[in-house]
Amino acid sequence: MRKPRKPTPAQQRALAQHLGAALKRNVALAPRTSFRIGGPAAFYVEAKTPEALATAVRVARRFDIDYFLLGRGANILMGDRGYPGLVIANQAQAIDVYGTCVTAASGALVYPDLIDAAVAHGLSGLEHYVGIPSTVGGALWQNLHFLSPAPARERTMFIGEVLESAEILTADNERRRVDVDYFEFGYDQSVLHSRDDIVLSATFELEPAPAETLTRIMQENLRWRAERHPPLDSEPSAGSIFRKIEGIGAGRLIDECGLKGLRCGDAQISPRHANIIVNHGQASAADVCALIMHAQRCVQAETGYWLTPEISFVGEFAPVTRLAADARASTAQPATS
Numbered sequence: 663m664r665k666p667r668k669p670t671p672a673q674q675r676a677l678a679q680h681l682g683a684a685l686k687r688n689v690a691l692a693p694r695t696s697f698r699i700g701g702p703a704a705f706y707v708e709a710k711t712p713e714a715l716a717t718a719v720r721v722a723r724r725f726d727i728d729y730f731l732l733g734r735g736a737n738i739l740m741g742d743r744g745y746p747g748l749v750i751a752n753q754a755q756a757i758d759v760y761g762t763c764v765t766a767a768s769g770a771l772v773y774p775d776l777i778d779a780a781v782a783h784g785l786s787g788l789e790h791y792v793g794i795p796s797t798v799g800g801a802l803w804q805n806l807h808f809l810s811p812a813p814a815r816e817r818t819m820f821i822g823e824v825l826e827s828a829e830i831l832t833a834d835n836e837r838r839r840v841d842v843d844y845f846e847f848g849y850d851q852s853v854l855h856s857r858d859d860i861v862l863s864a865t866f867e868l869e870p871a872p873a874e875t876l877t878r879i880m881q882e883n884l885r886w887r888a889e890r891h892p893p894l895d896s897e898p899s900a901g902s903i904f905r906k907i908e909g910i911g912a913g914r915l916i917d918e919c920g921l922k923g924l925r926c927g928d929a930q931i932s933p934r935h936a937n938i939i940v941n942h943g944q945a946s947a948a949d950v951c952a953l954i955m956h957a958q959r960c961v962q963a964e965t966g967y968w969l970t971p972e973i974s975f976v977g978e979f980a981p982v983t984r985l986a987a988d989a990r991a992s993t994a995q996p997a998t999s
């Protein structure tokens with residue numbers, strides 16, 4: 663990814679002129695990410711509707727201003743020096759239900775808002791993703807997934823299976839309705855990784871189902887997550903740090919290298935799940951990067967596998983100053999607070 667640039671004075675004037683009072687400066691981003699890490703956005707705008715989202719993106723593109731589209735901030739590590747360009751926070755959240763179809767603006771939260779709306783109408787297809795932090799746009803970007811219902815849990819289910827169509831803003835700034843095939847969904851994969859399209863809204867085709875079935879699936883899935891993953895509210899994280907290694911498991915490799923519980927500053931490889939790094943309060947992006955690099959080196963040296971990050975690294979990063987040796991030493995001294 664190209665290093666984002668600070669807008670020139672002429673670009674800053676264009677932003678102020680076209681975004682008006684909605685444009686904010688120097689806005690803290692850490693509270694807007696699930697990791698609660700990272701420096702501020704130099705320029706920041708909240709888009710409350712798909713139209714406002716399309717406008718903000720068009721302005722940034724027209725004046726060649728670097729921008730980042732922020733969803734729930736659940737799959738990113740924001741750099742300690744923040745984002746020097748324009749952060750567009752997607753807060754377009756309208757949800758409409760017609761028969762068995764649910765249409766949501768791309769900034770709507772999959773959980774709780776979209777799932778609650780579907781379940782309240784007795785509609786099945788989205789309840790599997792309960793407890794996973796994501797906007798609708800982020801969910802299509804990554805083809806949000808979870809295991810099929812208990813007790814079998816025999817396969818992975820993907821949100822692409824219930825997507826009917828979406829409205830996108832193409833890289834050429836055209837608003838277009840596209841169907842599910844357009845997305846070329848795979849595991850953690852969609853066409854959005856390789857094209858500059860923005861999802862504005864999405865329509866899901868769901869199936870009627872008894873309320874008891876939907877409630878049971880949601881309770882079982884919430885329990886599954888609570889048993890395996892650190893709680894997001896008290897131990898902020900970005901979910902899995904590394905991509906899945908099919909049939910082996912990134913988490914298993916890190917665990918087998920004895921790295922669970924390893925700390926660097928306030929960042930720690932979760933003692934509960936080795937593929938999740940948690941922030942104990944004041945962790946910096948540099949602390950997280952030190953743990954990532956350390957895990958990559960250890961796993962490669964001991965198993966021959968290279969761990970590829972699943973999260974996106976956004977903005978400007980300070981150098982990693984605390985290194986593996988410090989991190990390893992800190993495991994010998996359990997935190998006192």
Ligand SMILES: NC(=O)C1=CN([C@@H]2O[C@H](COP(=O)(O)OP(=O)(O)OC[C@H]3O[C@@H](n4cnc5c(N)ncnc54)[C@H](OP(=O)(O)O)[C@@H]3O)[C@@H](O)[C@H]2O)C=CC1
Pocket residue numbers: 731732733734735736737738752768769794795796797798799800801802803804805806807854855859860861862900901902974
């Ligand atoms: N399975 C699990 O347990 C978990 C899964 N996740 C995944 O993390 C993601 C979190 O979503 P969210 O917090 O909303 O996303 P983020 O704010 O973390 O942004 C992640 C990326 O999504 C892309 N994106 C976001 N919104 C849109 C949009 N409207 N149109 C096109 N691309 C978009 C952007 O890609 P770009 O930079 O290319 O524009 C961005 O880099 C989901 O995909 C979810 O599946 C997260 C935690 C746990």
Ligand SMILES: C=C(O[C@H]1[C@H](O)[C@@H](CO)O[C@H](OP(=O)(O)OP(=O)(O)OC[C@H]2O[C@@H](n3ccc(=O)[nH]c3=O)[C@H](O)[C@@H]2O)[C@@H]1NC(C)=O)C(=O)O
Pocket residue numbers: 807808809818900901902903904905906907910911912913914915917922934935936937972
């Ligand atoms: C949490 C995420 O997604 C989750 C998703 O919730 C669940 C359910 O579908 O399947 C994946 O988890 P996972 O725990 O199976 O993935 P990995 O981290 O690769 O672990 C694989 C296996 O390793 C073993 N494992 C895991 C952690 C650990 O500390 N020790 C260990 O031995 C477990 O047996 C586990 O099943 C997704 N992770 C990835 C990287 O794909 C996320 O994307 O942020």
